Amino acid sequence: MDLFLNQLFNGVSLASLYLLASLGLALSFGLMRVINMAHGEMLMLGGYLAWATLLVVPGAAGILIAMPVAFVGAAAMGGVIQTVLIRRLSARPLDTLLATWGVSLVLQQAARDLFGAVGVEVRAPAWLEGSVELAGVVIPTARLFIIGVAVAVLGGLALILLKTRIGLLVRAVNQDRMMASATGIAVGRVDLAVFCLGSGVAGLAGVMLALLGPVTPSVGQAYIIPAFLVVVMGGLGSITGTTAAAVILGVFAALAQLFVDVSVSQMLLLVFVVLFIQFRPQGVVAVRTRQLDA
Amino acid sequence: MTDALLEIAGLSAGYGGSRVLWDVDLNLMRGRATALIGRNGVGKTTLLHAIMGTRLASAGSLRFDGTDLSPLPPERRARAGIGFVPQGRHIFPQLTVMENLETGLSARGGRGTGGVPAHIFDLFPKLYDIRGRAGGFLSGGEQQQLAIGRALAGEPSLLLLDEPTEGIQPNVVQQIEAALAHVRDTLGMTILVVEQYLDFVWRFADDYVAMQGGRIVRAGKVAEDPAAEVAKLVQI
Numbered sequence: 458m459d460l461f462l463n464q465l466f467n468g469v470s471l472a473s474l475y476l477l478a479s480l481g482l483a484l485s486f487g488l489m490r491v492i493n494m495a496h497g498e499m500l501m502l503g504g505y506l507a508w509a510t511l512l513v514v515p516g517a518a519g520i521l522i523a524m525p526v527a528f529v530g531a532a533a534m535g536g537v538i539q540t541v542l543i544r545r546l547s548a549r550p551l552d553t554l555l556a557t558w559g560v561s562l563v564l565q566q567a568a569r570d571l572f573g574a575v576g577v578e579v580r581a582p583a584w585l586e587g588s589v590e591l592a593g594v595v596i597p598t599a600r601l602f603i604i605g606v607a608v609a610v611l612g613g614l615a616l617i618l619l620k621t622r623i624g625l626l627v628r629a630v631n632q633d634r635m636m637a638s639a640t641g642i643a644v645g646r647v648d649l650a651v652f653c654l655g656s657g658v659a660g661l662a663g664v665m666l667a668l669l670g671p672v673t674p675s676v677g678q679a680y681i682i683p684a685f686l687v688v689v690m691g692g693l694g695s696i697t698g699t700t701a702a703a704v705i706l707g708v709f710a711a712l713a714q715l716f717v718d719v720s721v722s723q724m725l726l727l728v729f730v731v732l733f734i735q736f737r738p739q740g741v742v743a744v745r746t747r748q749l750d751a
Numbered sequence: 752m753t754d755a756l757l758e759i760a761g762l763s764a765g766y767g768g769s770r771v772l773w774d775v776d777l778n779l780m781r782g783r784a785t786a787l788i789g790r791n792g793v794g795k796t797t798l799l800h801a802i803m804g805t806r807l808a809s810a811g812s813l814r815f816d817g818t819d820l821s822p823l824p825p826e827r828r829a830r831a832g833i834g835f836v837p838q839g840r841h842i843f844p845q846l847t848v849m850e851n852l853e854t855g856l857s858a859r860g861g862r863g864t865g866g867v868p869a870h871i872f873d874l875f876p877k878l879y880d881i882r883g884r885a886g887g888f889l890s891g892g893e894q895q896q897l898a899i900g901r902a903l904a905g906e907p908s909l910l911l912l913d914e915p916t917e918g919i920q921p922n923v924v925q926q927i928e929a930a931l932a933h934v935r936d937t938l939g940m941t942i943l944v945v946e947q948y949l950d951f952v953w954r955f956a957d958d959y960v961a962m963q964g965g966r967i968v969r970a971g972k973v974a975e976d977p978a979a980e981v982a983k984l985v986q987i
Contacts (some may be wrong), residue, residue, distance in 0.1 A: 629850075
């Protein structure tokens with residue numbers, strides 16, 4: 458029972474990482490129908506920025522300063538990619554796929570040249586090194602912190618999307634791009650804001666990954682495939698669906714590891730998503746309107 | 752400043768290799784309502800989209816209030832003062848009625864202040880009652896009122912409407928007619944309305960333009976030419 462509860466917790470912890478890694482993808486795909494293959498490198502960038510920040514500001518508060526630094530740094534990089542590349546290829550989705558894959562390779566190689574192939578270690582502050590015991594399950598504080606950050610990011614995004622003017626415009630562009638434009642909404646600026654926001658959240662995810670293991674040039678690659686699976690299963694662009702799918706896949710992957718090893722659990726994850734999409738192609742959350750019901 | 756708010760000259764547009772509009776010339780006079788009529792497929796909707804910028808013209812010029820519209824994307828045209836009520840209404844389905852109206856405020860750009868103008872709820876009181884309901888769950892009539900309200904929220908000087916009475920019950924059609932007449936008469940708004948329901952436009956429009964095969968074949972004043980005669984000409 459303890460083993461099951463322990464894996465269940467690990468599942469929730471993994472889900473929070475999947476969620477942080479996939480929210481940006483869901484936002485940019487939902488709005489621009491762009492598949493950004495360089496999204497994993499925003500995680501990597503966030504990890505390296507956390508490492509660099511902790512070099513400058515060691516101590517207990519370092520990680521709290523690293524989070525906004527990684528967010529802003531990754532958001533800025535996302536903004537550059539969107540402005541220089543994606544905006545110019547907006548009518549050619551397949552070319553965008555290839556171009557962002559190219560960016561992904563360039564960024565990985567740049568990290569390899571700058572920081573080496575082995576990777577760098579981010580040492581978690583003392584207040585994140587302990588653990589707490591809950592219902593007989595020993596829970597590392599760092600993992601609890603990551604879950605807390607994921608919940609806070611989700612809450613923050615919900616607040617931005619539902620309660621602010623820019624959130625309203627994002628939802629309008631998401632639902633009907635042509636009409637949004639004809640209503641006077643500057644769709645190009647909305648695209649840029651969302652791409653920066655999504656990249657920033659990925660940068661934050663990179664800080665969380667850095668708390669769990671070394672930051673390497675390919676650290677983002679390990680999470681990008683599950684992140685794509687989460688977005689597809691969530692219903693392509695739906696934040697609610699993305700959250701539900703992250704929880705389902707995180708818990709599924711962790712519980713599968715009760716019976717099989719990690720590699721097989723990854724394979725089972727893929728099979729699970731393929732079967733899920735076979736029976737529910739619209740994803741976890743589908744848009745319902747009067748017209749669609751008719 | 753000329754009396755024409757919108758001046759269209761030699762406008763051509765189409766879809767891929769297929770040309771739909773052929774050298775269209777049209778001037779819309781300030782403060783007047785013009786009905787654009789013709790059978791399905793003659794290019795009426797394409798002309799509205801070419802004016803709005805949601806379909807690019809392949810040739811010709813569009814001048815709005817003295818400004819060349821050609822290089823401007825749709826959002827800049829909306830901010831210049833063009834409001835659009837497209838066919839099918841294009842309500843944002845997951846936004847509430849109030850949120851749909853608030854999106855319309857974007858078209859003001861630097862013009863105007865404050866929230867959704869109160870006169871929109873005077874024109875369409877039902878919208879106030881259902882302001883918290885999602886747009887996708889409204890009836891066709893409610894959606895049409897909302898689409899017009901959203902365009903009016905941007906305080907445009909030119910309002911483009913594409914078949915606003917299509918599939919709408921008679922009492923709502925009367926409300927739409929009263930609202931359009933009101934914004935023209937009290938706010939001086941210029942209106943271009945695509946419509947096949949001639950009784951509706953002949954009641955409130957000032958001018959008409961008849962299209963056939965992507966060209967304007969006749970234009971005149973509603974008061975001078977009987978609807979039946981124009982209907983016979985354009986075979987509707």
